[in-house]
Amino acid sequence: MVVPLSAEFTDPRLVAVYDTLNAYDSGTQPAFYLRLAEDLGARSVIDVGCGTGLITREFVDRGYAVTALEPSTEMIAVARRRIGEDRATFLAGDTALLGAAGIDLAFLSGHVAQFFLTDESWRQALTDLRRALRTGGTLAFETRNPAMREWEAWADGTRRVSVDPVAGRIETWTGVDDVDDGVVSCTLHYRFLDTGVELAAANRLRFRTLGELEASVTDAGFAIAETFGGWDRRPLQADSAEIILVARAV
Numbered sequence: 326m327v328v329p330l331s332a333e334f335t336d337p338r339l340v341a342v343y344d345t346l347n348a349y350d351s352g353t354q355p356a357f358y359l360r361l362a363e364d365l366g367a368r369s370v371i372d373v374g375c376g377t378g379l380i381t382r383e384f385v386d387r388g389y390a391v392t393a394l395e396p397s398t399e400m401i402a403v404a405r406r407r408i409g410e411d412r413a414t415f416l417a418g419d420t421a422l423l424g425a426a427g428i429d430l431a432f433l434s435g436h437v438a439q440f441f442l443t444d445e446s447w448r449q450a451l452t453d454l455r456r457a458l459r460t461g462g463t464l465a466f467e468t469r470n471p472a473m474r475e476w477e478a479w480a481d482g483t484r485r486v487s488v489d490p491v492a493g494r495i496e497t498w499t500g501v502d503d504v505d506d507g508v509v510s511c512t513l514h515y516r517f518l519d520t521g522v523e524l525a526a527a528n529r530l531r532f533r534t535l536g537e538l539e540a541s542v543t544d545a546g547f548a549i550a551e552t553f554g555g556w557d558r559r560p561l562q563a564d565s566a567e568i569i570l571v572a573r574a575v
């Protein structure tokens with residue numbers, strides 16, 4: 326299947342500055358998923374939508390057997406370079422590439438789950454991931470809580486200036502184009518201040534409710550194990566920014 330991808334993940338000029346604009350703060354996703362893997366005693370993991378490998382490398386460096394799956398050839402090329410071709414299994418494509426691999430843990434971080442816009446594509450991904458995990462294995466992912474309507478904050482057009490070691494100063498802001506039936510269409514704007522180049526990337530993100538997430542995950546052969554509302558494992562509440570879901574393959 327061809328995965329529709331935003332220019333954020335395919336335009337080489339935007340891929341080149343992805344890490345500068347999207348570096349993780351300490352105590353966020355990398356820490357959460359690493360602790361989860363450690364608590365589970367996992368040995369093998371799949372990083373679904375690994376992007377440039379920001380989290381993948383953390384796992385590889387700690388000795389996990391990592392499968393790094395990513396449909397964007399530009400993003401996975403960065404991950405390969407960063408980590409080293411022979412230190413992980415890199416799969417350029419979608420979850421259909423995963424066989425019955427008896428893996429301990431699969432995770433989707435960086436809100437990858439929200440890029441599955443349709444129920445069908447999400448159902449297919451969950452089915453593929455269930456097949457790739459061993460019975461008793463774990464699926465974990467996060468999505469932004471739709472109740473918190475984070476897109477309303479994006480729509481205020483707040484601008485931020487970041488400094489990339491190669492591209493220099495980049496001004497970024499987001500415009501929200503449409504909100505319809507749980508799908509938010511927005512445009513990421515980039516102005517490279519040192520060259521005057523302006524680029525834009527159209528992104529569409531699905532915001533699923535906890536009920537929708539739980540139903541889709543259980544239908545695909547998982548049992549919900551835990552839910553969290555933040556990277557420090559705080560309980561999930563109605564006003565949590567994140568819905569973090571951990572499920573067991575049954």
Ligand SMILES: C[S@@+](CC[C@H](N)C(=O)[O-])C[C@H]1O[C@@H](n2cnc3c(N)ncnc32)[C@H](O)[C@@H]1O
Nearest residue numbers: 328334374375376379397400419434435437440
């Ligand atoms: C915001 S980035 C997060 C990258 C990485 N997980 C991280 O935490 O840095 C979202 C990633 O999801 C990938 N993606 C989009 N659609 C996908 C799909 N159907 N299957 C797997 N990955 C997908 C994109 O190519 C992109 O690399």
